[in-house]
Amino acid sequence: MVTASFDNASPAKPAAPGLWTRLRSWVANSWLFLTFFAGFFLFWQFSIDLFDIPRYILPKPTEIIVKSWADAPRLVWFTGVTGLETILGYIIAVVVAVPLGLAIAFSGFLRKTIYPFFVSIEMTPKIAFAPLFISWLGFGLLPKVIIVILVCFFPIVLNSILAFGSLSDELTRFIRATGASWWSAFLRVRLPAAMPQCFVGFKYAAINATVGATIAEFIGSDQGLGFYIQIQTGNLRPDLAFAGIFLLTALGLLLFGAVTLAERLLIPWHISVRRKK
Amino acid sequence: MGATVEIDSVTKFFGEGADEVHALGPASLSVEAGEFVSLLGPSGCGKSTLMLMIAGLLDRTDGEIRVGGKSVDAPRTDVGIMFQDNTLVPWRTVEGNVELQLELRGLEPADYRQRIAELIKSVHLQGFEQRHPYELSGGMQQRAAFCQALVHKPETVLLDEPLGKLDAMTRELIRADLQTLWMDTRPTVIFVTHSIEEAVQLSSRVCVITPRPGRIERILEIDLPRPRDLEVKSSPEFTAYTREIQAIFHGYGVI
Numbered sequence: 001m002v003t004a005s006f007d008n009a010s011p012a013k014p015a016a017p018g019l020w021t022r023l024r025s026w027v028a029n030s031w032l033f034l035t036f037f038a039g040f041f042l043f044w045q046f047s048i049d050l051f052d053i054p055r056y057i058l059p060k061p062t063e064i065i066v067k068s069w070a071d072a073p074r075l076v077w078f079t080g081v082t083g084l085e086t087i088l089g090y091i092i093a094v095v096v097a098v099p100l101g102l103a104i105a106f107s108g109f110l111r112k113t114i115y116p117f118f119v120s121i122e123m124t125p126k127i128a129f130a131p132l133f134i135s136w137l138g139f140g141l142l143p144k145v146i147i148v149i150l151v152c153f154f155p156i157v158l159n160s161i162l163a164f165g166s167l168s169d170e171l172t173r174f175i176r177a178t179g180a181s182w183w184s185a186f187l188r189v190r191l192p193a194a195m196p197q198c199f200v201g202f203k204y205a206a207i208n209a210t211v212g213a214t215i216a217e218f219i220g221s222d223q224g225l226g227f228y229i230q231i232q233t234g235n236l237r238p239d240l241a242f243a244g245i246f247l248l249t250a251l252g253l254l255l256f257g258a259v260t261l262a263e264r265l266l267i268p269w270h271i272s273v274r275r276k277k
Numbered sequence: 278m279g280a281t282v283e284i285d286s287v288t289k290f291f292g293e294g295a296d297e298v299h300a301l302g303p304a305s306l307s308v309e310a311g312e313f314v315s316l317l318g319p320s321g322c323g324k325s326t327l328m329l330m331i332a333g334l335l336d337r338t339d340g341e342i343r344v345g346g347k348s349v350d351a352p353r354t355d356v357g358i359m360f361q362d363n364t365l366v367p368w369r370t371v372e373g374n375v376e377l378q379l380e381l382r383g384l385e386p387a388d389y390r391q392r393i394a395e396l397i398k399s400v401h402l403q404g405f406e407q408r409h410p411y412e413l414s415g416g417m418q419q420r421a422a423f424c425q426a427l428v429h430k431p432e433t434v435l436l437d438e439p440l441g442k443l444d445a446m447t448r449e450l451i452r453a454d455l456q457t458l459w460m461d462t463r464p465t466v467i468f469v470t471h472s473i474e475e476a477v478q479l480s481s482r483v484c485v486i487t488p489r490p491g492r493i494e495r496i497l498e499i500d501l502p503r504p505r506d507l508e509v510k511s512s513p514e515f516t517a518y519t520r521e522i523q524a525i526f527h528g529y530g531v532i
Contacts, residue, residue, distance in 0.1 A: 173329070174364040178381035269367045
């Protein structure tokens with residue numbers, strides 16, 4: 001009879017690396033990117049004088065920082081406004097789209113009615129609705145949140161339908177053979193199995209959320225970074241417009257980073273998360 | 278001790294009208310309690326289809342299937358099933374995956390502590406209880422999947438090419454474990470395979486299935502001593518059985 005171990009894998013888990021080791025390996029992996037990034041800004045900084053570019057066309061990165069510092073209170077306030085629109089819209093989109101995606105995946109009726117409707121709306125650039133919503137609902141927070149929801153909703157709902165509708169034949173049969181209740185099978189198998197594909201939608205929506213908020217502010221607003229960028233561009237102040245663009249980028253990164261962190265915490269077992277470790 | 282499985286003139290057609298495909302039958306087979314029966318045939322011969330119909334996971338077109346004397350008309354929950362692609366989920370450990378079978382059945386995993394430990398030991402996975410499937414080799418995953426399929430002590434075990442994706446050496450090792458598991462508790466096992474050697478080594482009877490449409494061409498009683506180890510496998514009797522089966526497939530142009 002066969003005894004002992006069969007494979008080279010050992011049962012003991014390796015110890016988690018320390019903070020210092022992790023920092024060092026991060027620098028070792030990212031130095032190329034960091035160098036490129038620094039090189040880009042250095043090139044920008046010195047080419048303004050080198051090519052004699054007028055300041056009202058393009059300022060130096062250092063000038064953007066110094067000049068915008070004077071307008072810091074307004075920039076902070078507007079970042080908060082745009083951030084609120086983005087995050088409110090994003091969260092509402094997730095909360096509505098995931099259960100709807102689940103319902104569509106499991107209902108033949110909804111799959112024949114709402115689903116093709118959604119697919120065709122997905123072909124429409126959602127931003128095209130922005131002027132209408134502003135005209136219906138005015139200059140306040142609500143139309144911006146609705147436009148963010150519109151932009152985020154479809155990628156989340158379409159990926160959720162895919163996620164809940166693509167459990168393997170084997171797992172589906174396994175569930176049926178156990179006689180499990182719908183709820184028990186959902187919590188223990190269907191929901192966790194759907195998470196990776198749902199996160200594809202969450203991430204795509206996170207990238208687009210700030211786009212929705214910014215364009216909505218371009219169209220009709222008296223607050224927010226989109227409004228600020230438009231006004232400062234009109235005032236021939238590209239330095240301040242760039243400050244707004246940097247803050248929008250930071251906002252987008254923050255949202256995307258939060259979603260990625262949630263993904264790591266919720267599905268550490270998924271191949272896309274494990275590969276990054 | 279296992280349950281009896283009776284298959285009476287079962288047929289299966291897929292599709293309708295011009296697209297209709299005759300997949301299987303009519304096939305009849307009577308499996309006694311505690312028997313180890315292999316459904317042996319090339320891919321596409323309908324052996325997996327027959328297994329799914331026994332489990333109640335696929336409707337039959339015609340005929341009758343009874344497990345433990347009762348007609349199968351819904352998914353049976355008193356069987357243990359395992360597929361070529363295992364049903365281990367990546368977010369649970371080996372132990373957690375075994376417990377998943379119990380939890381889905383509304384059973385309390387705490388009541389099965391000893392059972393789980395024994396099963397894991399019997400397939401030589403001690404020390405790997407807290408590992409995730411992706412940390413294990415293909416062979417170890419299938420061992421864990423055996424524990425998942427057997428933890429609720431099913432009287433009937435349906436195995437659909439569980440060793441199909443493993444390398445020859447690992448298959449050999451796990452076959453020996455499978456034989457021990459069956460000899461210990463004697464459930465009724467229906468084992469789908471395309472390996473002649475595997476079927477002869479493990480089975481009390483081998484159903485040779487020929488394709489298009491799938492038919493049980495011959496049922497061979499395998500009269501060899503157990504456990505069937507390497508010595509039995511190199512005996513002239515063992516070779517005679519494999520030759521006989523090869524001749525049947527050869528006659529059908531399968532090999």
